[in-house]
Amino acid sequence: MVQRKGSKVSEDAEDLTHVSLQAILLADSFATKFRPITLERPKVLLPLVGIPMIDYSLAWLESAGVEEVFVFCCAHSKQVIHHLEKSQWFKHPNMAVTTIESHNTISAGDALRLIYERNVIHGDFVLITGDTVSNMSLVEALQEHKERKKKDSNAVMTMVVKKSKPSAITHQSRLGTDELFMAINPDTKQLLYYEDRADPFRGTITLDKSLLIDNSSLSLCNDMQDCYIDICAPEVLSLFTDNFDYQHLRRHFLKGLLVDDIMGYKIYTHEIHSNYAAKVDNFRSYDTISKDIIQRWTYPLVPDIQSFGSSVMKLGRQGIYSASDIGLSGNAQIGPFTLIGKGTTIGSNSKVSNSIIGEGCRIGSNVSIEGSYIWNDVTIEDGCKLKHAIVCDGVLMKAASVLEPGVILSFKVVIGKAFVVPAYSKVSLYEEPTFQDSDEELEYADSSSGMAEIPFAPIPEEKLAEILQAADDDSDRPHSGILPPSEELVPPSNESEVPDTEDNINEYFEKEVEATFQRAVQENIKDDNVILEVNSLRLSYNMQASDCAGALFYSVMKLAVETPHSSNSELHKIVAKLITTWKKLLKYYLPSIDEEIEVMLKFEEMCTESTKELSPLFSQILHLLYSLDIIREETILSWESEKLEADEADKVFLKQAESFIEWLRNASEEESEEEE
Structure with missing residues (x-):
């Protein structure tokens, strides 16, 4: 428990006035990793060893001495508020819980900007998500944070980290999160570099020379787990307000501060050893943390002690x-x-x-x-x-x-x-939303209306x-x-x-191909075996080679977009690696120009609908497909000819590719002259 200030007169003027320790709890993960379940219920209310996740987070905050918590609700907000109302938390004697509701917030950055506008945070605060499980004491970390802040006003944030348990299978942590690389000054504990990667073997780690010049020693870590528990100075909220590019807490805000040489803000780490802290980020970590609770690593947050009002175990x-x-x-x-x-x-x-x-x-x-x-x-x-x-x-x-x-x-x-x-199928009565404003777990229907149109249940992904x-x-x-x-x-x-409608059949076929491709990636299945499976699906659904090519191209590009990245250049590198790896598979279903044009049209559709993040990279990816001999020059020029007669609204990507197409023409003319 955090020690409360007593009546003894302190030498430090700051200690004369007691400031309540506050916390911000984000009750929306702004992600879709728990779909289709979260189409119907918010992630923070999913049971973890029989108890809603958010109750673990609130129980830890109360035990750590937090006196005031602001719970930010967005997706399924009414369900979250109703749960808090009927639970012990709204009436808790030691900790005041207040909800802040928003229906148009699409990221953690937007949430923190809105909280800043409410002017409810008055000092240092703890920032966590409602899927955090911990039994750590905050006393030492808070003291370190306050002492640093006294000496340096730019020390705005302290992150809680923990060494990962070693894994004999992969370099990734047992929680199923991306490989994390950090550079930390071992003397000051200042965080100097942070990068999370889905593929730990992708490229090399490049550190700025100034880090080596400015720091007498440097500790490079790839065995640390980010606990997603942050102690923040109130300036953190204003930083989000000053920079609307800050959306994600790590990919944007944290990395943005680390490379900002002008403002000079600093982030520090606090490593825990014997205590427990982890975030339920995906289904793998859900399984791991559930086992940790059952095996009592989270004591006293264990079923026979912390029942949160349910039956005692x-x-x-x-x-x-x-x-x-x-x-x-x-x-x-x-x-x-x-x-x-x-x-x-x-x-x-x-x-x-x-x-x-x-x-x-x-x-x-x-x-x-x-x-x-x-x-x-x-x-x-x-x-x-x-x-x-x-x-x-x-x-x-x-x-x-x-x-x-x-x-x-x-x-x-x-x-x-x-x-x-079949293995790894996800079965739901709710269909995946076709259109949405963000990548958050938006409510599928407005429950306040008392009715909703529920589409036909989707087919499992693998069969x-x-x-x-x-x-x-x-x-x-x-x-x-x-x-x-x-x-x-x-x-x-x-x-x-x-189901015999053409739209249904095409949709089911694409889902089947995507599931086949995902399994090939996860299990390192060879191209030839993937071709056999896709051919089997092609016969079952009576599809053409162009349908197979389009579905596979969509699967590759969707995987690229879903792979963590912090910039368009990084996304382009991911796309290049995936297309190079699966070149043979893609090329197999492109026997003629007709199929290649279908892929280009599919790419246009993706850039305007399902994977809009690829839109700025259209020309670069087209150049990549050409350089790898997946799309021929004749195909690109034929596509251009078709587009010239289209409406202006349909020429967006043609205009983006003008320079590349002009380069193609010039290269062809030079080649012809050389041959002559």
Whole structure:
């Protein structure tokens, strides 16, 4: 706990007046990594070992001595506010919790600018996101921050870092985050360089010579974990207001300060050793942090002590937690590091290990659950098998159905009898939004209206599966909120039931190709094997070579955009590497100029719709495709001819490529003259 100031007269005038320690908690991750789940519920309310993530963050802030917290809500804001209202936090005697709501904020930078305008922060503050789990004490870090600030007013921020646990598989951390490189002055703890990379082997680390000149010693680290806990001076908020390019806390703000030689602001680090701190950034870190909680690395934030108002858990042998009112069949087997929530029943001969089972679940007989997360009110009938899966509230798995590793079932999905859901599928009743204003997890529908149009449930990413309305015997199953009657995933019984509109077929085909390509990247599958899989999909969907080329090109470019980067030049390098790596695959489906033009038109469409970030790089990427012999000169000139007769609005990318096309013509003329 942070020590409160007493009545003793301090030598320091600053200590004469007590200033409440404040915190800003961002209850929106401004990311889409937990889709499709977050189309229906905000990430901070997703259960982590049975408790909403935001409760861990608030519990830590209270234990660390924070007296006033401002919770910034954007996506699904009404759900977050409702949760806080019915929980203990709005009435907490030691910590005041206030919400700030916004519906048009698209980044963390925008959120901090809005908070600055409210003029509610009056001193140093703690900045975290609502998916942070920690048990660290803030006393030492706060003291270091204050002492530095007294000596140097430019010391505006202290970041909490921790050495990562080593991984025998990759250089990436066990949390599944990008490889992080930092340069720190070991004497002053000042942060001098920061770079996170999805690919740790991409290029070399380049340090400015001035860093070596200005610092007598330098510590280069690639084994540090950024805990995303920051102690900030109030000037940090004004810095965001002064620079509207600051959107992301790390990629923009932090890196921007590190390279700004004019203002001279400084960032320092505080390394924790025995304490715990981590951010739930993706599904891998969700799994890792859940295991850390079960194994009590986060003490006292563990299920048998910190219940946040839910039923108290009892800890048994082998790390097994259980509520007092569960129903276990006599021969059900519960393995180590497992939690079973209130009101859950488990039938005979069922086996559960390394899993979290929520409240009110009904698990039948001969069920096998391993390394999975089953949320609340889930029904799993006899003979089902689940391994390393996430199953959200209200799901029904019919008898003998199977979830292969990596499957995510969003709310109220129904899996048909004996159906096998392919590995890494994500199944939801909600369709991915086509248009949105940002990359944040925007609410899919305005729940205040009481109604919403829910489209047909999307097909899983790795296998075409028919989506049909639930059978008649499920028609009286209760449903709540704005969702329509549940739909179930069942094997197709005949071809006539497959959705037959051209738009649907094209959409499903592109998703299948994208899933195939993503698996090829993750598992290092060779081009020839990818071609075999894509050809199989091509036959199944009756597609042309141009369709395959367009879908693969889209998959490559989407991966490039989703790879972390801080500038257009860095994005261009990522694109160049990916296109070079998958050149053979792309070229295979481009037998003629017609297919190549289709890819160019697809590229134009992407730059104006799905991957607008590529728009400024259109000409450069076109040049790259030409230099790698993927797109021929004749193709580019034919595309130009077609575009000359188009409306002005359709000539945006033609105008951008004018210089390159002119260069092509000149190069061709010079080549012809040389031949003559």
